[in-house]
Amino acid sequence: MIILIMIVFALATFATWAFVKQTTTRIVLGSVLMVLLALSVVGLTLNFSNHFGMEKVSTTKESKVYSASSASPAGMLITQRLGTKADNYVLVYSKTADAKKPTTFGVPDKKHISTAVNERTTYRLTDKTTATAKTVTTRWEWKNDFYRIMFGVGGQGGEIAKRVKTVYVPKTTWVVLTAEQAKQMQASQAAAQSNPTVAAAQQAQMKTAVEAKVAAYMQANPQASQSQIQAATKTATAEVAAQAIKQSLAQ
Incomplete structure (x- = not known):
């Protein structure tokens, strides 16, 4: 509509200055039309540059969200930082519990770079027991x-x-x-599995740690149901699996 209005104002302004013979009328009407034309141009410019008329x-x-791998009882979130300092990542995790393979999120869309620069994917460690993804999308919409x-x-x-997509993962179980x-973790697990003695020792250690935690829970909650x-x-x-992985990566 604004384009049509601008055309009408432009034609009317030209016609006024060109064909209205009475000087006072020509000056007054022509000036008013020029102001209206200028306001139309300014309004359109502000709309494109500053989203005038929008909110x-x-x-x-x-x-x-679910673990990127089912190879461990611990949940896994695989990350790749975009840039060196930005809190923006490519994240890999599964969307469903029975997903055959994980999904990658946060890869910039090079075909729509103007939109991609306004999108960010990140993660936070939390005390919650369930991993979740929260996406907040802010759009420009017309005021009326x-x-x-x-x-x-x-x-x-x-x-x-x-x-902004933020993935919240439990700090103790993920x-x-x-x-x-x-890749290092997979290689380490493969090496351990190839050595029955090492694998058995790790499993026994993990079992002992789990039993100790469960015993402590039952002692604190004697009325707990099955x-x-x-x-x-x-x-x-x-928790035990996550701690073991963290210790392995720290070595």
Whole structure:
């Protein structure tokens, strides 16, 4: 609509200055039309440069996430930092518990670079017991139908102003590692499995640690049901596995 209005004002301004013979009328009407034309141009310019007539609207989506690998009782989040200092990562994890392979998130879309620069993927360690992903998407939307009809010429409505995906992983039952560390862990596990003596010793050590944690839980919760004990055992197993992986990576 604004383009049509600008054309009308431009033609009217030209016609006024060119064909209106009465000086006072020509000057007054021509000046008013020039001001209106200038305001139209300014409004369109501000819309494109500063989103005039629009406002930011945010939506939040949350979902559970699952380990990038089923090889360990501990959850695994594989990361790759984008840049050297930015809190922006490529993250690898599974979207469902029965996923056959993990999914990669946060890879910049080179075909839509203008949108990609407004998107960020990161992670946080948390005291929660469940890993989740929270995506906050902020879009530019029209304040009302007047602005949409007036300036909606370039498909600006719904344009992404910012999108941040944050994955929250439990600090005690999950391990955050780089792709290189994941390869090292796999190699270490393969080497251990190839040596029955080492594998048996690791399993025995892990079993002892888990049993100690479960015993402590049962002592603190003598009325715990069987399902609660099973849940505590699962958590203890994940904690022990996560601690073992962290110690292995630190060596």
